Amino acid sequence: HRVVFDRRVGFVGGVGGKIPLGLKRKGLRIVVTGGAGFVGSHLVDRLIARGDSVIVVDNFFTGFKGNLIHHFGNPRFELIRHDVVEPILLEVDQIYHLACPASPVHYKFNPVKTIKTNVVGTLNMLGLAKRVGARFLLTSTSEVYGDPLQHPQVETYWGNVNPIGVRSCYDEGKRTAETLTMDYHRGAGVEVRIARIFNTYGPRMCIDDGRVVSNFVAQALRKEPLTVYGDGKQTRSFQYVSDLVEGLMRLMEGEHVGPFNLGNPGEFTMMELAQVVQETIDPNAKIEFRPNTEDDPHKRKPDISKAKELLGWEPVVPLRKGLPMMVSDFRQRIFGDHKDGSS
Ligand code: NAD
Numbered sequence: 001h002r003v004v005f006d007r008r009v010g011f012v013g014g015v016g017g018k019i020p021l022g023l024k025r026k027g028l029r030i031v032v033t034g035g036a037g038f039v040g041s042h043l044v045d046r047l048i049a050r051g052d053s054v055i056v057v058d059n060f061f062t063g064f065k066g067n068l069i070h071h072f073g074n075p076r077f078e079l080i081r082h083d084v085v086e087p088i089l090l091e092v093d094q095i096y097h098l099a100c101p102a103s104p105v106h107y108k109f110n111p112v113k114t115i116k117t118n119v120v121g122t123l124n125m126l127g128l129a130k131r132v133g134a135r136f137l138l139t140s141t142s143e144v145y146g147d148p149l150q151h152p153q154v155e156t157y158w159g160n161v162n163p164i165g166v167r168s169c170y171d172e173g174k175r176t177a178e179t180l181t182m183d184y185h186r187g188a189g190v191e192v193r194i195a196r197i198f199n200t201y202g203p204r205m206c207i208d209d210g211r212v213v214s215n216f217v218a219q220a221l222r223k224e225p226l227t228v229y230g231d232g233k234q235t236r237s238f239q240y241v242s243d244l245v246e247g248l249m250r251l252m253e254g255e256h257v258g259p260f261n262l263g264n265p266g267e268f269t270m271m272e273l274a275q276v277v278q279e280t281i282d283p284n285a286k287i288e289f290r291p292n293t294e295d296d297p298h299k300r301k302p303d304i305s306k307a308k309e310l311l312g313w314e315p316v317v318p319l320r321k322g323l324p325m326m327v328s329d330f331r332q333r334i335f336g337d338h339k340d341g342s343s
């Protein structure tokens with residue numbers, strides 16, 4: 001597959017173009033909460049390209065109008081500045097519920113707000129889904145597995161989560177959001193879907209969001225040392241954003257509630273990731289060790305057998321292919337258009 005990212009129009013020749021999706025139903029009305037963010041804006045691109053009408057609901061905490069500016073003026077696109085912690089009335093067919101800060105730096109900034117967003121925000125969107133009979137998709141997270149004692153993580157694993165730690169606002173918040181989703185499904189008959197997303201990277205990530213891929217890429221481009229936390233032996237599995245969006249759409253359109261792990265099983269230590277960034281950007285980039293953060297999970301890798309079997313989905317963009325597309329986007333945003341291309 002050849003996937004190319006163009007800042008102005010999004011992915012060209014995208015993965016979905018090659019795989020018949022059975023998504024030919026036109027004219028759905030779809031809400032994307034958090035649609036001005038990193039993942040949400042790529043999802044909006046695909047939904048608009050498919051012919052749907054999209055309403056983005058976002059409070060711009062970590063999202064930007066700039067991520068959606070290419071849709072302004074399109075009559076099938078609408079952007080509402082709104083906080084999902086407050087109720088909202090809309091008439092729609094589907095709700096992709098993404099609103100929630102995702103990077104540890106952002107979600108720890110105001111932990112009480114993070115948990116309100118996860119609990120009250122999700123409750124409101126489920127209430128909306130119930131009222132209008134819309135299908136609801138929750139973007140949960142691999143963090144529901146905590147510091148996992150099972151490796152790789154299967155959906156049936158219940159996790160190892162600290163309920164009173166600094167990450168709890170996010171991981172316990174998402175666990176409660178999953179509970180609410182299942183209770184609206186069982187109790188009120190709402191059609192729901194749950195995705196557990198593993199670490200995702202790509203163009204439009206916030207440059208200074210503190211996540212490891214964005215940090216390393218920005219540091220290498222700025223000729224700063226790559227900051228490896230702890231001994232760098234902890235692992236993560238990195239998924240390119242177009243693969244995730246494909247998985248989310250298949251999940252929404254399919255017949256299965258989930259939860260489904262959506263991630264790339266390619267597992268890297270942080271030292272290995274630093275090496276790939278060096279190979280891609282600057283072989284001379286230095287590495288600097290820093291103390292690790294509290295409650296940092298040691299290992300993380302999705303078992304995606306369930307999504308493969310029931311959604312016919314698996315990632316197609318490996319780290320070494322995806323990273324260069326993110327690097328050219330970061331290069332443009334850090335240095336301006338004129339420095340695009342090889343350095
Ligand atoms: P992001 O921070 O780029 O996007 C989140 C969006 O939600 C932003 O536009 C933000 O302004 C908006 N938002 C936050 N709180 C809100 C509120 N109270 N009301 C309305 N809007 C609000 O993050 P992302 O990486 O695009 O993540 C999107 C979703 O996917 C999140 O729910 C996140 O938990 C989940 N997820 C992401 C990853 C990943 O690696 N990117 C991994 C696991 C789960």
Ligand code: UDP
Nearest residue numbers: 086087088089090123124125127128130131
């Ligand atoms: N809600 C909303 N939009 C709607 C319907 C409901 O924001 O179109 C909110 C509503 O304000 C409430 C939450 O969703 O806070 C849960 O709604 P539900 O009807 O399930 O519960 P109830 O209002 O009976 O507590």
Ligand code: UDP
Nearest residue numbers: 104210211212213215227228229234270296
């Ligand atoms: N990390 C790192 N250097 C950084 C930022 C993060 O070594 O500059 C490590 C971090 O300690 C964790 C891993 O990278 O072990 C992934 O962190 P991230 O914040 O990207 O995501 P999450 O912890 O939510 O998986």
